[in-house]
Amino acid sequence: MQRKLPPPEQHAVKLRDIAEAAGVTIATASRSLNGIYGVNPLTRERVMQAASRLNYRPNRLARGLVTGRSQILGLIISDIRNPFFSEVARGVEDAAYSAGCDVVLCNSDLDPQKQNHYIASLMAKSVDGIIMNSVTALDQAEQERLALSGVPVVLLNRFTSLAQFSTISADNEQGGRLAAEYFLKMGHARLAHLTGPRHHGNLSQRAKGFLQAVREGNPSASVIVAHGNHTLAGGYTMGLKLFREKHDVTAIFAANDALAFGVLKAALECKIKIPQDVSLIGFDNVDLAAIVHPPLTTIHQSKYEIGEAAVNVLLRLAKAKDKSPENRVLGVELIERESVRNLKSKGAKVSR
Amino acid sequence: MQRKLPPPEQHAVKLRDIAEAAGVTIATASRSLNGIYGVNPLTRERVMQAASRLNYRPNRLARGLVTGRSQILGLIISDIRNPFFSEVARGVEDAAYSAGCDVVLCNSDLDPQKQNHYIASLMAKSVDGIIMNSVTALDQAEQERLALSGVPVVLLNRFTSLAQFSTISADNEQGGRLAAEYFLKMGHARLAHLTGPRHHGNLSQRAKGFLQAVREGNPSASVIVAHGNHTLAGGYTMGLKLFREKHDVTAIFAANDALAFGVLKAALECKIKIPQDVSLIGFDNVDLAAIVHPPLTTIHQSKYEIGEAAVNVLLRLAKAKDKSPENRVLGVELIERESVRNLKSKGAKVSR
DNA sequence: CTGAAAGCGCTAACAG
């Protein structure tokens, strides 16, 4: 004969329990715990005691249901495996942690369907705000619906068709310009730019700055532009293609470091030496850029800080009456390492 | 004189609205939407129509409040910037997405306080399950409380003091063994093992397998073990120290790739050539291991699959009556690249 | 098959 087992999941202690334990109603209990002004310090103390004694954890779903806010932030990015996004995500998470928020992670692969799914799902959870990679994959109507929904949104790229979103981003255009100027200074005139899909907000800006600066700096310079995936695999594929077609480019500007790493791999395979045969500049200044061989010259942007800033803007938006969007642009910087050859110092070794 | 502004945030459409629109009560509306057996196909159709016409999104907080489940999974890891965890996280997120769940990301840095905070916070949200890096940083009482809470938990390391948790992990011990055997086969006998903090579940297993295999394979071999941070920075620090102290080790087993990358950086700085002067093996087989210079010989583990599997176990646990823990161990494999020198083929070049 | 009604646990007026 079996004895009845005790309930396997111990009943969570709720506000009512601690109210009883403290000899007050749940209203005062709630007030005490939420530190609302206007409650007797002594009763309050009693409540706090009871709460910690019973190890009380407010049910956040219940609270969210009534307050309409959930202390949850949504982060929609292309792919967390891109080290750029890992860094951003960490910045986001740390800032959210400090603010007592949780962050739900969404990988969209820039797929519009997934993005819409995530937006809907996040809104269904009454998130306090959404940080998104980009919104360009969404059609106009969807963008408007999002803007009208009232959920604070900050985008991680600078330009949007709708001016209603806040944005935080690095100065991508300037970054492209720096890469171009450096190549020209080093005597390169047959260039290639390997980048991601057309119309990708940030990458387009990089291309724009790069091409502009090339034209301005050396109108007779040539530049091949190729589109593909802005990933290690994409860079590998584009690099292979470029090297095999025997273009006579002497310098490649990769739209991000991941892509540049792919080019490195392709070069290795094609027995092309970097920078002796071809020079390479990346973008992001990911940790590993310093470690690959050769150490990658790249454009630095403050990834962690972008994540932090995004959360701060979001939180300001969430509490402020004034929801006017904020647009912040962070500076970039060329980090000189060893993947670019100086063609001007004839016969000289790689610049070091 | 101002007119009253319309409510800035459009009132979300709720179950009641679609019930009215379909001419039924919210009860049948609910049943229809949730596909519960026992509702007239025609009424049901009417409800569905109304729902999609009004673009209805059920409030998940409300639903969670009553059902006790939230369709949210918690993922607590050390640091998303570690590419190992990025991969795992992507596996987790994809599997969760397929199951209609969201995942909230928590970076613990293995700090017990943070871990506890996150666990509490997740439980307050009635998460359907928690995937954790490891639980060893928590004291016995906390572990027990977690186990008793009834929330499904799966750990990403194999051994736990409490046998009540499910675990998914690679065969770390075997991985360590493979590294050792390979070094010995290549004629190395003065070894070093650079690893993370003591008592780190997975890393300890790697060390254990490594040391055991060394002892068994060549009892007269020496091995220095150093503890630090299992990060790029940690590897750099430990590598620098090792190289500067002029130990005569010929081969280093780094407990993970990030750490190995740090060693690479240190070597570069100390003008130590890898593998000519010192050989190196990593662990994880992160994407970039193939790209660094020299391409890193490392132990492969299936990161993405670990994430996927963790979610699947979690979901099974969540719905099953039977909550008996499941322990799954995934195989590992040595990936031979170019960071290990063959000392046996005298005068020969690096094995290729 | 459908409706009425009772909450899930909490906050927020509104009285006292």
Next chain:
DNA sequence: CTGTTAGCGCTTTCAG
């Protein structure tokens, strides 16, 4: 300063 009372939006018995 504290208690009473409505709900938040949804699911889920229990009747019909």
